[in-house]
Amino acid sequence: MRKLAFADVVGGAIPAGRLVDRGGFRRYDEPGFRTHDEPGTHTHTVPEVFCIYQGSGTIEINGAAADRFTAGDVLLIEPGEDHHLISDGDVPLVFTWMHLQE
Template identity: 60%
Template sequence: MRKLTVADLPDGGTPATLAALGTGWGPVIRGGISRYDAPGHRTHDESNPHTHDVPEIFTIVQGSGYVESDGTQVSRFQAGDLLIIPPGEDHHLVSDGAVPLVFTWMHLGSL
């Protein structure tokens, strides 16, 4: 997993810039926006690892928490952070802030 902020993007985060974050990654193939009101909410709430065969980028719009991988807290995040999850990496976002966690997610295709 890599963590950047929106300010780290040279042109504010156009789709071309987002795809350029990973070599060989193509355009956004699906995505959405999610909101979780309760602190302690864990995305992908299954007991097995949660992985994809494509890269996933989360943009944290509001709130804070941490990324969990293989049952371990690996990185904290807050509003303005981008979380770049490579293909095959287990990932769950856990909300721990006082305000609801709001984020966008995008799965990128391959070129």
């Protein structure tokens, strides 16, 4: 997992040759909300990008707290990494997610 800023993405931090395949927008109001909280791991075979627009929290990678994030951060999840965002701010967590095609 790498934590980036929006300026880094514009500067080419998204892996060369990758395009957005699909994505979405999410808002979670409750502090302590954990994405993909179903049993088992949550992984992909392609990179996933999270752009954090509002709120803050911790990213969990492969079962361990990896880093804090806040509005303005961009998180690049590598293929195969089990990942979960955990909201802990006073305002709702708002982000977009994108799967990058191979």
